[in-house]
Amino acid sequence: MMRTILTVDDSTSMRQMVKATLQSAGYDVVEAADGQEALDWARGNTVDLVISDVNMPRMDGITLIGELRALPTYRLIPMLMLTTESSQDKKMEGKRAGATGWIVKPFNPAQLLATLKRLL
């Protein structure tokens, strides 16, 4: 069965590169341009994993993770932050909100796919 991944980033080029990487490994990909758009979509749909940027307009990625964790269908699915943020404080904030892991941009496509394989 094809796994579906929700990728959230306000940068179109970043979304394109994440999407291409995931699709090359056979994943189905859903995109959102910010946390609010992702949350609105997630309220009526489920995925197998979420990859989200941190700094975005309307709703940031850490708030999004917290909101998603409150939805019963998203309580247990893996959620990764993909961001330029590398401070320990931010990482801990993400962990407290419910993030499963933290990837610092720029991501290495092969490494990202290996991480997903571990989590799914």
Add this chain to the structure above:
Amino acid sequence: MHKDDIDNLAPLLLLAVRQLDAALIDASAEAELLSRAVASLGARGAHLRDNGGDATQAEALPIVADAQRAMKALQFHDRLSQRVTHVRETLARVLAAVAAGEGEEWAQLGASIRASYTMEDERKIFDSLMFTDRVQKPAAEPAREPGQTGSVELF
């Protein structure tokens, strides 16, 4: 600062902000085109790798590897545009403070600019240039290892 200096400084700051806005829009359009092209090459390579015969698969592997390297390298645009955006926001805040005449305390302005940064490199540059007794130093963060970008940490 004399009033004449302020009157001259404000339009120059505004000019710098507008130039950065234009550069960001321009670069963003080109980066989208490039990333779409690289993503398309990578997808074609992956299709050939997964569906072709032995010879085709062997030829497809370096195409996929090159596309992956290009995708990693192209992410420079995301980091660059964030940094330029932060510079733009810094100039806009200084412009607002100058235009208001009083505005925020300079130390407070400096602290809020530092807090808006998202990359450790930015904070290091700020700290190396701006550390005076007017800007309160935050708690030190561990030094970044050269390979930290791209790092994966599972909680």
